[in-house]
Amino acid sequence: MNQTYLQLYADFIVKVGVNVQPRQNFLIRCPVSMPDFAHACVKAGYEAGAKDCIVRWEDDKLTRLRMEYGAEADLAALKPYELRSYLDYAEDPDGCCTLAIHADDPEALAGLDAAKINRVNLARRNIMKPWQEYTMNDRVQWCVAAVPAPAWAAKVFPDLPQDQAVEKLWELIFDVCRVSTGDPVTAWREHVAAGKHHRDQLNAWNLDHIRMVSSNGTDLTIGLADDATWEGATSKAENGTEFIANVPTEEVFCAPHRERVNGIVYGTKPYVYNGQLIEGWHVTFRDGAVVEHGAEKNAALLAELLSTDANANRIGEIALVPASSPINRSGVLFYNTLFDENAACHIAFGAGYPTNIRGGSTMTREQLMRKGLNDSAIHEDVMIGAPDTCVTGVTKDGREVEIFRDGEWAF
Incomplete structure (x- = not known):
């Protein structure tokens, strides 16, 4: 993997995608299998002036074990602190911003009880709705990006050995996210301008x-x-900060x-x-x-x-x-x-x-x-x-x- 591109990708996502502002709390969700990328994002966050960078680790295998063996009522019953752990940062006078790094195995829960999973996720979403309204209403800057965890790469390139599949998916992500240009900030500035042109014409009609x-x-x-x-290309948070909600978009x-x-x-x-x-x-x-x-x-x-x-x-x-x-x-x-x-x-x-x-x-x-x-x-x-x-x-x-x-x- 090209380490220069990895840091360019992290820098772009954090400093332009999320657009972390000085003194903001920066919340990051990341798969446990991708610590190097989380570290690169934390580095970029502090360079942008974040007050604190908080990483929430996620694990597909752990999620599957909980869904398979946990009782539905217990899985659906979030503790109050889980919601507060987000709202406490959102309500901080310095505010917060958030990045979700996706690298899920597309079939991590294959073969399990789909109805149970759906009911559990619905219950959890309802409990977390006060936090979700911060992102759905652009009250905070938020961004979703992805990195090639092994199980995901194997699904995309099933005929390659795992390490080659991961490397190939990295190359593809760098390409479609305009990182391989060597100057993603300039490339995205041009891309955003084109998106705004189409957005503005649709609104004018x-x-x-x-x-x-x-x-x-x-x-x-x-x-x-x-x-x-x-809407398209970029969004604007309640504090006036422009951000890119999805990379790529x-x-x-x-x-x-x-x-x-x-x-x-x-x-x-x-x-x-x-x-x-x-x-x-x-x-x-x-x-x-x-x-x-x-x-x-x-x-x-x-x-x-x-x-x-x-x-x-x-x-x-x-x-x-x-x-x-x-x-x-x-x-x-x-x-x-x-x-x-x-x-x-x-x-x-x-x-x-x-x-x-x-x-x-x-x-x-x-x-x-x-x-x-x-x-x-x-x-x-x-x-x-x-x-x-x-x-x-x-x-x-x-x-x-x-x-x-x-x-x-x-x-």
Whole structure:
């Protein structure tokens, strides 16, 4: 692995992605198998002026053992200190920011009771909601990035010895995240400018709805929420600090109206949910809700996802991603939502982002739902973009505009 690139990657993620500010508390979640990268991020955090860098270690094998042998009621019962351990930093006068480093084995929980896992995760999300609202509302800077843990690399490159698979995935991540340019800050500045161009034009059109069509059978009409705004490239935290929520990111995204989605959509990439793969899936919407669905693999798991709560069968996000994105051009299926969602247009089952509604970060959930934003305990991105995806929009004054032509931006 190129150590220079590793530190460049960590520096970019921390100093530009999270954009750690002087005196902030910097919370980092990282797999226990990747200590060197956590150390590089801690170094970058302190260089940026962080008051403290706190690492929370995660372990796929430990998670599997707990889910397999632990009683459901016990697993679902978080102790108050677990929530407070985040809120105490968020409520600190100097504030906080957070980085989640993903390196999960895509099938870490394969073969376990999917319904039990779903119920446990739902219970934990509900308990942690006061903290999640800090990120969903951009009250703090937050960023999600990924590094190639051995089990993940082996899934992506099953024909290679493990050490070679890890090395190859590192090289690929450095490439699609623009680190291999040697100057990721400049490369990302140009990329962010292009994203802002598309975002601003979509907002200028004042769209009422969009329609997505592909030769695989997808024909989906998505009405947009009241006062919806397109976002992309960068976000701005409550304190005015600009940050990049996902590294990599290729999307420009908006909030659908929870009752104005109709048609059928076919998944174009497998989806990893609760440590298991859902493949060859499709869903049909009527007035915002899924009324029919199926999958070639793990159809029951898809049903579990869609029944997580009363609104899990509606969508909270529509994101546009060109087929020419570096992730898609790589030709590799990452089995990791952070990367795969940035290879294709996608929707998200569950909650929408309040920041996709004008003034939404200061609204209550009830006010946001009246605008049409969906509310749920989950937010699960699934890929629907194809090489020939075409997207047209209709403005509020009835004009039709072309947004995507054969998988690419048309403007």
